[in-house]
Amino acid sequence: MSGHVAVLGAGSWGTAFAKILADAGREVAIWARRPPVAEAIRLRGRNPEYLPDLRLPHRVTATGDAVEAISGAEVVVLAVPSQTLRGNLAEWASHLEPDATLVSLMKGIELGTTKRMSEVIVETAKVAADRVVVVSGPNLAPEIAAGQPAATVVACTDIGRATLVQRAVTTPYFRPYTNDDVIGCELGGAVKNVIALAYGIATAMGFGDNTRAMLITRGLAETARLGVALGADPLTFAGLAGMGDLVGTCSSPLSRNRTFGEHLGRGETLEQAQVATRQTAEGVKSCLAIRDLARAHRVEMPITEQVERVCHEGVDPRLAVRALMSRTTKPE
Numbered sequence: 001m002s003g004h005v006a007v008l009g010a011g012s013w014g015t016a017f018a019k020i021l022a023d024a025g026r027e028v029a030i031w032a033r034r035p036p037v038a039e040a041i042r043l044r045g046r047n048p049e050y051l052p053d054l055r056l057p058h059r060v061t062a063t064g065d066a067v068e069a070i071s072g073a074e075v076v077v078l079a080v081p082s083q084t085l086r087g088n089l090a091e092w093a094s095h096l097e098p099d100a101t102l103v104s105l106m107k108g109i110e111l112g113t114t115k116r117m118s119e120v121i122v123e124t125a126k127v128a129a130d131r132v133v134v135v136s137g138p139n140l141a142p143e144i145a146a147g148q149p150a151a152t153v154v155a156c157t158d159i160g161r162a163t164l165v166q167r168a169v170t171t172p173y174f175r176p177y178t179n180d181d182v183i184g185c186e187l188g189g190a191v192k193n194v195i196a197l198a199y200g201i202a203t204a205m206g207f208g209d210n211t212r213a214m215l216i217t218r219g220l221a222e223t224a225r226l227g228v229a230l231g232a233d234p235l236t237f238a239g240l241a242g243m244g245d246l247v248g249t250c251s252s253p254l255s256r257n258r259t260f261g262e263h264l265g266r267g268e269t270l271e272q273a274q275v276a277t278r279q280t281a282e283g284v285k286s287c288l289a290i291r292d293l294a295r296a297h298r299v300e301m302p303i304t305e306q307v308e309r310v311c312h313e314g315v316d317p318r319l320a321v322r323a324l325m326s327r328t329t330k331p332e
């Protein structure tokens with residue numbers, strides 16, 4: 001790989017991912033939406049708002065001009081919120097290099113269309129699906145920024161392209177595995193955010209480890225049910241992009257989704273929780289899209305249904321628990 005890598009989005013994950021790429025030997029240009037963020041990265045190697053303790057390697061630069069970042073990039077990493085991706089990419093698509101690899105870091109499902117992020121990329125950038133690579137796994141940005149050992153999955157229908165990205169992000173602290181199950185990896189990443197909301201709600205309600213293990217296990221079961229209905233490989237859900245990310249996110253106080261759920265579990269409204277938390281908690285919007293996707297495919301996702309009711313219909317979490325626990329009993 002010769003050209004530089006563009007990272008579009010200078011939030012927590014975009015910034016930490018830029019560090020990984022640079023530590024793996026790549027030249028990186030980050031696009032930041034806000035000029036002061038671009039300036040802090042360019043002049044001081046810092047992104048104080050998102051990862052204040054991180055000193056970025058010298059190979060990382062930043063710009064407020066996305067076209068400048070994209071020009072000449074053979075790999076373009078997309079690290080914006082799931083619900084803004086379509087609009088953002090529509091502005092950037094005509095500037096992509098002809099064979100550029102598009103890497104999706106997003107973990108969400110689009111509202112309204114119920115599309116996965118790779119589907120949004122294929123549609124908006126008008127590229128073949130085998131040019132889109134999905135990176136998903138238990139990857140809490142602050143831990144990775146601190147150089148703590150972590151692993152991830154690099155998924156693409158073209159394993160050659162997945163391998164190219166795998167090489168571009170392999171460092172002594174970051175270990176990527178390839179996979180050709182794009183659907184499974186994307187669903188694992190998107191649904192775990194919804195289950196982490198439920199986990200946070202349960203934690204704030206004072207429930208202990210039996211309840212939380214139930215949510216993780218049954219959450220994984222409903223994720224896999226939807227995944228299989230959409231054509232995913234069930235084994236993917238036992239891997240890093242499935243169980244790994246679900247356990248990592250639910251158990252971490254660093255998770256924005258779990259933290260958001262804790263606010264709801266303390267009885268706050270959606271608006272109060274939004275005021276109290278700043279960064280992107282993808283599950284809050286994606287729970288609606290995932291619920292719609294599941295209904296369209298006649299898949300039961302009871303935890304997702306209840307999270308949606310608590311988030312968007314103002315249902316008391318205690319009633320959501322009662323609804324979950326009074327469902328008809330059945331074989332596991």
Ligand SMILES: NC(=O)c1ccc[n+]([C@@H]2O[C@H](COP(=O)([O-])OP(=O)(O)OC[C@H]3O[C@@H](n4cnc5c(N)ncnc54)[C@H](O)[C@@H]3O)[C@@H](O)[C@H]2O)c1
Pocket residue numbers: 009010011012013014015033034050079080081082084088105106107108139140141142278279280282
């Ligand atoms: N943070 C993590 O640990 C982590 C790890 C793995 C995956 N992800 C996923 O990566 C994606 C990005 O998350 P993040 O953690 O970097 O989020 P973040 O909230 O830290 O940052 C989001 C970035 O998007 C920008 N942004 C906000 N609105 C925008 C808009 N309308 N147009 C363009 N840019 C906009 C913000 O300025 C910010 O730079 C999410 O889908 C998330 O689920 C995050």
Ligand SMILES: O=P(O)(O)OC[C@H](O)CO
Pocket residue numbers: 107137138139140141193196245248249254255256257258280281282
């Ligand atoms: O902070 P969260 O809840 O968005 O989770 C971050 C990552 O997705 C963990 O893998």
